[in-house]
Amino acid sequence: MVNEVVCNALARSLVLPCPPGATLDNAGETYFFSLDFSLAGQALPPVDPVAVVAAFPRLSWGIILFDSLVMNHDRHTANLAHDTSTSRVQIFDHSHALLQAGAGDISAMLAAADGQLCIGGHCLAQEINDIDGLDMWAERIALIPDFFIEDVMEAATTVGLPNNKKLECIDFMKKRRSEMGSIVENHIGQFPKLPKVTP
Helix, strand or coil, rough: CCCHHHHHHHHHHHHCCCCCEEEEEEECCCEEEEECCCCCCCCCCCCCCCHHHCCCCHHHHHHHHHHCCCCCCCCHHHHHCECCCCCCCEEEECCCCCCCCCCCCCCHHHHHHHCCCCCCCCEEEEEEECCCCCHHHHHHHHHHHHHHHHHHHHCCCCCCCHHHHHHHHHHHHHHHHHHHHHHHHHHHHCCCCCCCCCC
């Protein structure tokens, strides 16, 4: 729940194609829901990441950097949608991002993630072949206001983030936001199709 609330708010603040979502209380149980973006009312098939990168190279960097910001290790071809009839991409399902269920000690998890790319076998990162858009998205992420991060984490305490970990998470996300460009640069080897730069 914390993951979805925080990730949805951050994605939409960056104007990434993430369907609007909210929490809903049902008989004492809180759920997160988002709008259904499938025009046909059916699940879209898994995407072809090569086609997505070819058609949307800059957006692909936006998705990659966002997933790194929120430490999403699970961006695969079934939680990224590409509707070829409308030429639209959507991202969804952030259950394996940020404070994953069963992650154990939050402080230890944040310490281990500090400075790391944290995107696993990201389907777009495996196919991205040009750096155009990287700097633009790193700058956009760096411009996320402090107050936004603070308010999002405050909201997260209402859906499961321990209140005594709120300030630690705020400080971590502010630091990570400001370091996204250098984090990617320091792990450029995890993008196998980018041209190799020789000194």
